[in-house]
Amino acid sequence: MISRVRAWLEERIGLSQITGFLSHKTVPVHRYSYWYFLGGITLFLFMVQVGTGMLLLLYYRPTSNEAFESVQYIVTQVRFGWLVRSIHSWSANLMVATAMAHMFSVLFLGAYRKPRELTWVSGMVLLFLILGFGFSGYLLPWNTLAYFATKVGTDMVKQLPVIGHPIMVFLRGGEEVSGATLTRFFGFHVALLPGITTLLIGVHLAFIQRQGMSVPRRIDAEWTADPSKRREMRFFPNFFLREAIAWYIGLAVLGALAAFFPWELGSKADPFAPAPAGIKPEWYFLSVFQTLKLIPPRLWKIDGELAGIFIFGALAAIWTLLPFLEGEAGKRRRLVTVVGILAIVFIAGMTLYAYYAK
């Protein structure tokens, strides 16, 4: 029966070309091979987000009067609603973490170097999109923390000269964070961002497919010196099954986290109540948050907030263009590594500071 189906498909779409291609694709094997899994796990978490997100859509209502109550309904009334919502929140956080870990592993293994600059740039854009998912999704339960996080986040944009105010109005759907903002963020979160992200993931994977996995410089040098050391494994089924195990472990971690540490809902947003003491954004925005807290109101002759936005904007731009900073021949490789380490120290330091500061 299966062979007849296969023969039928073979006649029509040339199935053997696809499977043949899969069996020829190889993955380099060396002591850093484990880092190759991080991108795949991020992709897995994205698929979990799409799945659980569609489930949440069955009950969620994107208006300021009903959003909080509908999430409350999901986690208290709907069977396994708490699990679905909790997995969606945990998976979102883990996805930011794995995407960042993936980015740093690519950085330190030098996988961004020629000819893979575009893969790096597309990956960075994907990372920004993931943060956009985080920011827009955070508001959807319409709780107090999310309300103030959105006020602050969108107000920062306003500080930009000329275009700042129109962008803020576009994001908020008005001058204030209100039900209109919620409706917009909902649209960004479930339609705009998933569409762009899916497309870009396709591009990112196509680049990787076209160029094969990058081999770290040192390993590459060892292999060139002694070609008998070169090791590879077939993508299918060898690497694929290993990746499947990684995904399975990821799913187990996700299930355990969601079951033992269900995500909190907090209290409903009130546009006429003070920001609660000890308010903090999600962990992945903590370093930015703490830096903003420390920048004085005026820096030289410019507004402190504006200076902060310019600093972070410049950092993001430099980071995205890092492969070009190194130069084609890799002359400034040291510089890139040092910048990477400094960035980790800065992000980790500021995050810990924000975590322990009163």
Added chain:
Amino acid sequence: MNVAAREPAEPRPGRRTFLQMLLGAGLLGSLASFFYPVLRYMIPPASAELNSDEVVAGKIGELKLNSGKIFRFGSRPGIIVRNAVGEYKALSATCTHLDCIVQYRGDLRRIWCACHNGMYDLSGRNISGPPPRPLEAYDVNVRGDEIFVSRHKGS
């Protein structure tokens, strides 16, 4: 005579350029006519600002000495504070740093923003932390047992 001599030399490129420009301008025009409504659609219509000049922020006796509360001033929040000697102060409650809502801290006798640790005194001056500007101060009038808050005249 002159014209006739020149014409056979480059009639086609001239015509081609002209047609290409026409096509380009047409495409550009149609693209603009597609995207202009889309862009305008994305910017929400300006809502009529609820321009209240004067609101009742609360009642006498509602606020204890050295405490404060948030009230609605049109579509935006305001804060009214009764200081330690019983005087009322009313200010905008929107932090000038990044738009959070401030609160009165009785222990510090200051107005405090929880988001980024901004601090204001009771006349609204930004005295520490990141806020770049003072809070707008409002006028307070007590009539009967109600506390009326209004914008400064002429501002």
